[in-house]
Amino acid sequence: MNQNITVGRLNLKNPVLLASGTVGYGNEIAEFLDLNKIGGIVTKSISLKPRAGNPPPRIVETASGMLNAIGLANVGLEKFITEKLPYLEQYDTAVICNIAASTVEEYVICTEQLAHQKRIDAFEINVSCPNVKEGGLVIGNNLEKVIEVTEKVRKATTKPLFIKLSPNVPNIADFAKGAVDAGADAVSAVNTFVGAAIDLRTRKPKLHNVTGGLSGPAIKPLAVAKVLEISRKHPEIDIIGIGGISNWKDAVEFILAGAKAVQIGTVNFVEPAAGIEIADGIREYFKNE
Numbered sequence: 684m685n686q687n688i689t690v691g692r693l694n695l696k697n698p699v700l701l702a703s704g705t706v707g708y709g710n711e712i713a714e715f716l717d718l719n720k721i722g723g724i725v726t727k728s729i730s731l732k733p734r735a736g737n738p739p740p741r742i743v744e745t746a747s748g749m750l751n752a753i754g755l756a757n758v759g760l761e762k763f764i765t766e767k768l769p770y771l772e773q774y775d776t777a778v779i780c781n782i783a784a785s786t787v788e789e790y791v792i793c794t795e796q797l798a799h800q801k802r803i804d805a806f807e808i809n810v811s812c813p814n815v816k817e818g819g820l821v822i823g824n825n826l827e828k829v830i831e832v833t834e835k836v837r838k839a840t841t842k843p844l845f846i847k848l849s850p851n852v853p854n855i856a857d858f859a860k861g862a863v864d865a866g867a868d869a870v871s872a873v874n875t876f877v878g879a880a881i882d883l884r885t886r887k888p889k890l891h892n893v894t895g896g897l898s899g900p901a902i903k904p905l906a907v908a909k910v911l912e913i914s915r916k917h918p919e920i921d922i923i924g925i926g927g928i929s930n931w932k933d934a935v936e937f938i939l940a941g942a943k944a945v946q947i948g949t950v951n952f953v954e955p956a957a958g959i960e961i962a963d964g965i966r967e968y969f970k971n972e
């Protein structure tokens with residue numbers, strides 16, 4: 684298998700991308716891993732205005748995973764352009780800019796304002812954050828809304844456009860088809876699963892937000908099933924597989940399930956250099972193909 688791949692019109696030097704929200708804007712991981720050796724980085728969700736996110740506690744460790752309810756804390760579009768994006772100019776790796784918003788209009792404005800940034804190679808639209816009251820799953824779990832966001836954002840940029848899907852729906856393949864028919868070049872599957880944890884001492888939820896997004900190894904079989912659901916029903920759709928990948932074998936499972944590329948998230952907190960080993964392992968596994 685050639686390591687150079689194309690997913691949703693985006694050329695990558697290898698199929699491993701660092702998932703949004705787990706590596707900041709690249710700077711937070713660059714001292715542990717050479718970003719030049721990675722297929723690409725998906726930046727932390729950016730919104731039009733800076734967001735403080737949810738009050739703590741907003742992270743809880745769980746068996747083989749973690750719950751987060753960060754609530755899209757980010758520096759906002761202006762600082763992203765002036766302070767974060769220039770840092771990535773020194774690297775020869777794909778930059779996928781992830782956008783979050785509370786309304787359809789905000790997604791469009793954000794994309795328009797970023798569309799001409801040369802360092803951005805593609806957009807990933809986060810319609811699936813489980814930790815915010817507006818936007819998030821209100822949009823991501825509603826097929827008509829996902830189609831509307833995709834259609835409108837599509838008009839705001841000619842760059843490759845990926846829609847990051849919610850796994851918290853019974854029919855993810857319909858969402859993938861809806862997004863692609865509305866102009867998306869690929870789908871990212873999946874975002875976190877809604878979860879909660881209760882503290883036995885206080886008898887209250889451990890997260891201030893009550894629920895959070897479950898990620899890490901615990902979700903891998905669930906995420907692989909979501910990718911399979913899309914690829915079996917719509918083999919023509921380019922899929923970026925995400926969810927619980929900790930090593931190259933996990934990544935190969937997603938590729939065999941129909942993903943063209945993968946993203947790794949929670950593992951970056953445990954083993955920040957994992958991305959390189961995962962890319963090497965995929966190359967070795969497919970070396971004769």
Ligand SMILES: Cc1cc2nc3c(=O)[nH]c(=O)nc-3n(C[C@H](O)[C@H](O)[C@H](O)COP(=O)(O)O)c2cc1C
Nearest residue numbers: 702703704728751809874898899926927947948949
């Ligand atoms: C702490 C944390 C923050 C996250 N923030 C974002 C975000 O801002 N935007 C987004 O699209 N996904 C975000 N995600 C979801 C990840 O990108 C990924 O879809 C999810 O964690 C599943 O992959 P994993 O099991 O490899 O972590 C976040 C995940 C974690 C753990």
